[in-house]
């Protein structure tokens with residue numbers, strides 16, 4: 001028995017037209033409550049890996065196991081169901097609905113997750129992300145940094161077991177980055193969520209218990225190096 005939250009085994013992926021596999025990860029494990037900062041050069045495959053873990057892109061081979069369930073063996077409907085309830089994903093493209101308000105975007109996420117809004121939690125979440133004044137504004141009327149914070153709120157609103165973030169601070173200033181990280185760490189501590197965050201932003205490394213490069217994940221399991229901070 002293992003209390004692994006996320007486990008990858010013999011994962012391989014090659015995009016059509018590429019001469020060789022982009023990803024080959026023999027073994028990777030993230031425990032519940034663990035916070036991992038993953039980095040690597042542009043184009044090395046970090047976003048591709050996150051798409052595979054979040055159920056958006058099927059790998060060529062290998063397994064992605066989440067809370068003991070093999071993600072890519074589920075039907076598409078059950079995979080969607082799992083994603084809505086257990087996953088909080090902050091993607092580079094944000095994927096908010098622009099014609100809805102910030103609050104409506106959050107309510108929609110809660111609806112998909114089968115949850116009801118807790119007013120105090122919504123207030124705390126939006127306040128922590130400095131979005132109280134934007135709550136009733138349409139996403140299309142927000143600055144890019146405000147949209148990024150709204151996407152963060154949406155990823156956390158249903159209190160997921162696994163939080164995946166792809167460059168979540170690319171449009172944030174220092175104060176908003178610090179506030180976001182404080183909220184994220186508090187959320188992981190409160191709920192025991194695991195966190196996998198991909199970034200080029202070296203300011204963020206200090207907040208993580210585990211830091212590694214994608215290249216290190218691609219080495220055979222017995223020589224894999226992890227670098228504590």
Ligand SMILES: Nc1ncnc2c1ncn2[C@@H]1O[C@H](COP(=O)(O)OP(=O)(O)OP(=O)(O)O)[C@@H](O)[C@H]1O
Pocket residue numbers: 015016022040041042043044045046047048049
């Ligand atoms: N849908 C796709 N179809 C074909 N090739 C793709 C697709 N998505 C990504 N790639 C290719 O896979 C490689 C890795 O891209 P990916 O976005 O995963 O890298 P990354 O490490 O996240 O980069 P960055 O740090 O710049 O965001 C690139 O060569 C890219 O062109």
